[in-house]
Amino acid sequence: MIQSRPDESGERLEDAFGQLLESLRPDLVRFAYWLARDRAVAEDVVQEAMLRAWRARLELKDAAAARHWMLTIVRREHARLYERKRLVTVDLSDVIAREDAALARAGDGELLDLRGAILRLPDEYREPLVMQVLGGYSTAEIAEEMNLSTPAVLTRLFRARNRLRAIYGLTPDVDCEPEGQQP
Amino acid sequence: MKCSDAHLAIGAEPQGTSPELEQHLRDCASCTQFRREMCDLDAQIHRAMKIDMAALKAEAPAGPSVRLVSDAPPASPRRSSLSNATHQWAMAASVLVALGVIFVLWGALPRHSLAADVVAHVISEPMPSPAAPLPPPALEGVLQGANVKMDPINHEVLFAQTCFFRGRLVPHFVVRSGDAAVTVLVLQDEQLKRPEHFAGSGYDGVIVPVQGHGSIAVLSRKPIDANRQAQEILSALHFLTPAA
Numbered sequence: 516m517i518q519s520r521p522d523e524s525g526e527r528l529e530d531a532f533g534q535l536l537e538s539l540r541p542d543l544v545r546f547a548y549w550l551a552r553d554r555a556v557a558e559d560v561v562q563e564a565m566l567r568a569w570r571a572r573l574e575l576k577d578a579a580a581a582r583h584w585m586l587t588i589v590r591r592e593h594a595r596l597y598e599r600k601r602l603v604t605v606d607l608s609d610v611i612a613r614e615d616a617a618l619a620r621a622g623d624g625e626l627l628d629l630r631g632a633i634l635r636l637p638d639e640y641r642e643p644l645v646m647q648v649l650g651g652y653s654t655a656e657i658a659e660e661m662n663l664s665t666p667a668v669l670t671r672l673f674r675a676r677n678r679l680r681a682i683y684g685l686t687p688d689v690d691c692e693p694e695g696q697q698p
Numbered sequence: 699m700k701c702s703d704a705h706l707a708i709g710a711e712p713q714g715t716s717p718e719l720e721q722h723l724r725d726c727a728s729c730t731q732f733r734r735e736m737c738d739l740d741a742q743i744h745r746a747m748k749i750d751m752a753a754l755k756a757e758a759p760a761g762p763s764v765r766l767v768s769d770a771p772p773a774s775p776r777r778s779s780l781s782n783a784t785h786q787w788a789m790a791a792s793v794l795v796a797l798g799v800i801f802v803l804w805g806a807l808p809r810h811s812l813a814a815d816v817v818a819h820v821i822s823e824p825m826p827s828p829a830a831p832l833p834p835p836a837l838e839g840v841l842q843g844a845n846v847k848m849d850p851i852n853h854e855v856l857f858a859q860t861c862f863f864r865g866r867l868v869p870h871f872v873v874r875s876g877d878a879a880v881t882v883l884v885l886q887d888e889q890l891k892r893p894e895h896f897a898g899s900g901y902d903g904v905i906v907p908v909q910g911h912g913s914i915a916v917l918s919r920k921p922i923d924a925n926r927q928a929q930e931i932l933s934a935l936h937f938l939t940p941a942a
Contacts, residue, residue, distance in 0.1 A: 533866060544751045554751075562819075565862040626746040633746060647711075648740075649747050654711065673709030676736060679743065685735055688705050 532572050535581055536565050542582065542649075543589050549645040550593045552634050564592040586650045590642075590660065632682050640675035643668055704729045712736040812888055812905060813896035816915045819863055819870075820881050821899060831874070832858055840869045846884060849934040853880075864888070873931075878920035880927050884935070886912035895924070904928055910941020 540561065547557035547564075568575075568588050575584055633641060643661065646652040652660070658668045677687050699722040707719055712733065723730050831854035840858040841848055846869060853873035861870040861883075869884040881903075890907040896917075897903075903917025904924040914935070916928040 536862075537864075541751050545747070545749060548749070548751065549747055562862060566860070566867075569862060569867060626742065629742055629746040630749070633743070644743070645747065648743055669706060669710040672711065673706050676709050676712070676739060676743070680735070680739060683735075683739060683742070685739070688709065688732070 529572075532569070532575075535578065536568060536585070539582055539585050540565075543585055546586055546645065546649050547589050547593060549633065549649060550590065550642060551596075556596070560589060560593045560596060564589040567592065583651070586646075586652075587660065590646065590650075629679065629682050632679050636675055636678060640671050640678065643671045644675040647672060701726060701729055705732055708733045708736050712740040811896075812885075812890075813894060813903075813915075814898070815864060816883060816885075816903070816905065816917065817896070817899050817901050819861065819883070820901065820917065831855060837871055840871060841884070843867065844869050844884060844886065845938040846886075847936045847938060848931075849936070851930065851934050875918075875922060875927060878918045878922050880916060880918045880922060882931055883915040884912075885915060886937070886939075888912050893925070893928075906932065908932065908935075908937070911937045911939075912942075 543561045543564065544557050547560040548554060551557050551560060564585065568585055571588075575581060633644070636644070643657045646657050646660070647654075654665055654668050654672070657663075657672075658665045661668065663671075680687050699718045701722075704719060704722050704726065707714060707716070708729070723733065834850070834855070837848065837855045837858040840860050843860050844867070851873065853875050855871060855873055856879055857870075857872035859870050860867050862868075863870075863883065863885070864887070866887050868886070870881070872879050872881050874880075885905070886908075888905075890905055890913045892907065894905045895903070896905070900919050901917045902921065902924060903915060905913050905915045906925075906928045907913045914928060914932060916924050916931060918924070918927075
């Protein structure tokens with residue numbers, strides 16, 4: 516999509532690419548937030564992802580695929596964060612309490628319990644759920660990104676939602692993970 | 699298809715479907731009810747995740763707060779000769795005037811000033827600590843990417859990177875000046891009419907306009923003469939593109 520040429524049309528395309536990235540930023544930060552459970556970390560991850568995207572802009576051939584492409588970069592950048600940084604261990608309940616206060620002000624107050632429950636989901640369940648719900652990833656795409664089998668992703672998605680059922684007074688279903696398909 | 703298989707499929711993808719699942723649902727009221735519940739839950743999950751990040755950010759206590767400061771020297775204190783009653787009326791009038799000014803200006807104030815964005819960016823940028831000086835080609839490479847060159851300066855370069863800032867790639871570097879680490883952002887797309895001093899989140903600095911080439915931001919966590927630092931950097935910088 517982007518031609519790296521020092522002439523005027525190249526600059527216009529680069530401008531368009533920059534604007535495209537900026538238009539995606541709210542979605543990307545939201546996606547990163549649910550992965551990282553921290554607004555500041557989410558901003559950092561998106562900043563780094565945008566930089567990577569800019570450097571790799573020639574790889575994007577279709578502007579319609581930009582959102583999915585960027586979400587994947589954000590997801591990988593978030594994963595990289597934990598590889599390259601020794602992060603301070605924090606009490607999850609403190610994080611939830613802090614984020615609860617902010618989330619309560621982010622509208623839809625009746626969803627606060629559900630938001631808290633999503634934040635409390637273990638990473639292995641929350642990540643595929645966020646990828647599916649916010650990212651629009653298919654099960655096969657999640658499996659490929661997370662290096663899992665498709666049945667393992669289905670199981671994780673099922674378990675994630677099953678844990679959230681309790682918020683609405685629904686009885687969690689018996690765990691029906693198929694034998695031999697451990698995530 | 700067994701009920702356990704149907705529950706797994708529905709729980710994983712409430713909106714998903716397959717001939718086997720539809721066949722099972724036609725004959726199983728329990729699984730049909732389960733699917734209805736999961737579809738309702740899924741709609742709520744979608745709503746819950748679609749948080750307004752702008753609202754979240756605006757309310758976030760951790761964000762950098764930046765106040766603009768004036769070049770004017772602080773007014774010297776004066777002893778008031780007003781009586782207490784007059785003084786109280788004057789205070790009340792001042793408050794009303796101030797509220798009126800705030801009310802009028804509120805809509806005109808940018809939600810995120812350039813200074814606030816500069817500080818937020820610098821805070822978010824990790825810098826190795828303790829920072830060792832970089833070889834000159836590191837900074838040259840970063841500046842070259844923005845069509846900028848810089849004459850040698852009498853400061854060690856501690857950090858140099860191209861950063862994404864307000865939708866643009868900008869050179870971001872840090873030099874050691876005395877015992878202070880001074881951060882510089884070359885903002886060729888940010889036009890200013892006059893220097894803008896700012897202080898906030900532990901940083902003091904200035905954004906200086908560059909004729910035809912946007913501006914540069916110079917800031918530090920330690921007390922520095924930001925104007926002097928900015929002029930020193932500016933005199934060493936050469937913009938290779940024609941002035942806008």
